[in-house]
Amino acid sequence: MAEVIIVPDAAAAGALVADEIASLIAADPEVVLGLATGSTPLPVYEALRPRLEGVDVSRVRGFALDEYVGIDPQHPESYRNVIRREVVEPLGLTPERIHTPNGALETIEHAGDDYERAIAAAGGVELQILGIGTDGHIGFNEPGSSFASSTRVKTLTEQTKRDNARFFDSIDQVPTHCITQGLGTILHARHLVLLAFGEGKAQAVAGAVEGPVTASVPGSAIQLHPRVSVVVDEAAASRLRFADYYRYTWENKPAWQGL
Numbered sequence: 720m721a722e723v724i725i726v727p728d729a730a731a732a733g734a735l736v737a738d739e740i741a742s743l744i745a746a747d748p749e750v751v752l753g754l755a756t757g758s759t760p761l762p763v764y765e766a767l768r769p770r771l772e773g774v775d776v777s778r779v780r781g782f783a784l785d786e787y788v789g790i791d792p793q794h795p796e797s798y799r800n801v802i803r804r805e806v807v808e809p810l811g812l813t814p815e816r817i818h819t820p821n822g823a824l825e826t827i828e829h830a831g832d833d834y835e836r837a838i839a840a841a842g843g844v845e846l847q848i849l850g851i852g853t854d855g856h857i858g859f860n861e862p863g864s865s866f867a868s869s870t871r872v873k874t875l876t877e878q879t880k881r882d883n884a885r886f887f888d889s890i891d892q893v894p895t896h897c898i899t900q901g902l903g904t905i906l907h908a909r910h911l912v913l914l915a916f917g918e919g920k921a922q923a924v925a926g927a928v929e930g931p932v933t934a935s936v937p938g939s940a941i942q943l944h945p946r947v948s949v950v951v952d953e954a955a956a957s958r959l960r961f962a963d964y965y966r967y968t969w970e971n972k973p974a975w976q977g978l
């Protein structure tokens with residue numbers, strides 16, 4: 720099952736995950752990282768910055784989880800621009816090495832397959848950062864997504880549109896469709912690190928970590944993966960049945976085991 724780490728706050732989570740990523744980069748300067756958008760991973764990117772000072776990150780590679788379909792490429796909330804602004808530029812990564820699914824309408828029919836090929840050609844993702852939607856989605860794999868799915872176009876749920884409306888002028892501006900790595904794609908990454916903070920994520924986290932494995936809670940796909948770290952604050956952990964056990968496990972974790 721997933722290793723659940725309950726931390727005091729988002730900054731502590733960021734530090735923990737950033738330490739792991741920094742050591743991956745030190746071990747392999749061409750490491751392939753799985754990047755995520757949303758507010759949740761921001762503390763990781765912030766904590767990475769000082770850890771990468773003086774480190775040559777020019778060869779680090781990255782694949783984002785998802786993108787809106789048909790969004791104006793200049794739109795500040797296109798995930799390509801979000802990743803550039805929040806990850807590529809602050810960390811000094813090489814833009815050509817950091818990929819986002821292509822949401823352009825002209826090429827959308829084969830954009831999913833193209834992205835799968837690019838990930839495979841890079842040798843797969845070493846560590847995939849994940850947030851989770853309030854309806855349990857990871858990437859943009861909404862409830863009902865196949866556990867075997869690969870990168871493809873999905874329709875956003877009303878709930879996700881509402882959640883993401885804060886990034887747009889109104890809910891009507893939120894694109895209807897997205898292109899997202901599939902649950903099958905995500906499960907191929909060698910290490911999944913799912914982060915969640917706040918009471919609003921407690922139910923989704925409990926469903927993903929402890930609930931039945933079901934396409935109705937796409938995040939529950941993580942239970943099928945051999946190496947998963949779930950890093951949550953107390954509020955996001957508040958509905959976990961085995962929280963005490965997770966705390967005990969973490970406190971007694973042998974020093975030689977990494978994240």
Ligand code: GLP
Nearest residue numbers: 756757758759850851852858859
């Ligand atoms: C979007 C993204 C997801 C992200 C989710 C949660 O739907 N596609 O990858 O996990 O938002 O966002 P936040 O972290 O801002 O709560």
